[in-house]
Amino acid sequence: MATPLSAAAFIGALRAEGVRVVEVGSWRTHNRNSKGAWGPVHGVMIHHTVTSGTAATVRLCKDGHAALPGPLCHGVIAKDGTVHLVGYGRANHAGLGDDDVLQAVTAERTLPADRQANTDGNRHFYGFECENLGDGKDPWPAAQLEAIERVSVAICRAHKWSARSVIGHLEWQPGKVDPRGFTMASMRDRVADRLAAAKPKPPAKPPAAKPVCEPYPGASFFMNGTRPALGKSSPIFTAMGTRLVAVGCGRYKVGPGPKLGQADVDSYQAWQRKCGYTGASATWPPGKTTWDKLQVPNV
Known part of the structure; x- marks a missing residue:
């Protein structure tokens, strides 16, 4: 459980983890906060879009459609691994899900089956939509999978969460299948490995240049x-x-x-x-x- 990051801290965490970021319009203030609270946050949720074409996908996730206004996530992860930020705050991405799953994510323990739809996930999760048809055949390029890993790690690092705070939509809401084409267990393994690795250290300062002349010894x-x-x-x-x-x-x-x-x-x-x-x-x-x-x- 945590207070959501500020928009500045959010994008800073992504960039610090090596994520290639594109800021789309006024994403920092584009949200559905007027419809309900944003936070406390408990985890990161991964989706697929059932779309193709980055420009059209980003536009849809930013604006939404007649039945579901945008933003539909916080970031769109394109095939090439670029993350397009389309909103920040409450977003229409998670919908109602299982309160037992939410409790497990909060406690960072093994997830139970998602049997109920009784808890507001839009309030409690960061959401990333990944450009993919979701048919099990559309490939997941290595750059895209790495970007999913990096955005998840960035947020987990910022909140001091473990990989158990990263879930898929299919683990949250009964009947959902996304993301389809890789397993969330394998993604959590990747996230755990990156979190366990030491963060890159800044380059050491070069030693001070030796003076040309002998300093006065007194x-x-x-x-x-x-x-x-x-x-x-x-x-x-x-x-x-x-x-x-x-x-x-x-x-x-x-x-x-x-x-x-x-x-x-x-x-x-x-x-x-x-x-x-x-x-x-x-x-x-x-x-x-x-x-x-x-x-x-x-x-």
């Missing part, structure tokens, strides 16, 4: 208390020394290398002076401004 990285951290080892020092040589400030006899030495300190202070700093501002440790300007390669 003044404390270069110090041991109040003194330069001479003897500390890091590949950053090698990269720093290589850049100091490249900008003409190298004061090395050997190196540069990964172990911080006095030549590194002297070379960096030469770089600080080259950047225009003097006095205490041109002494170790490196500051962020001169570090960023040196463009030490990321290690």
Whole structure:
């Protein structure tokens, strides 16, 4: 049992499940709500149309006929698997059916035989008409069967229902045979399999690009208390020394290398002076401004 989805949530659920949707006219507000309540909803009902030709079928399901005004369903599932939305709200599709069946659908248990016609199904079911002659000979293309599966799964996911909430008209109203040409048991198996499968995960975000230059590690990285951290080892020092040589400030006899030495300190202070700093501002440790300007390669 559930409150019906909003029209926006309904079409969103279909699209999220990969259903190809065509919106027909003002389908969101085309309904028979003036004749009775829409909801609470308990399940999804599948029909066949006993028609051929998608355009004519969609038109009939949208407008209905003199004896039965439209909409005659919420969506028409065409042979090619496209779902044409023709109405939303109460629709003339289910008619009177068996209250024992409704109770079974609500409880998501095995369906009993449909022996009575005493309960309003138009109020309680989403309805999909499938383009088919219903003679047992008209084929059901794979794309159409997949669309039936997908629309059923979309609604079941949205309401957290199981496959037992999907029934055929023949299981609801005595004397009905639709859908004819496949079994609802086989369709419920398909729905159950799709529901059990993990929903596709969105693609993982690519890892952040590694910065081209080594971020400033902070003044404390270069110090041991109040003194330069001479003897500390890091590949950053090698990269720093290589850049100091490249900008003409190298004061090395050997190196540069990964172990911080006095030549590194002297070379960096030469770089600080080259950047225009003097006095205490041109002494170790490196500051962020001169570090960023040196463009030490990321290690």
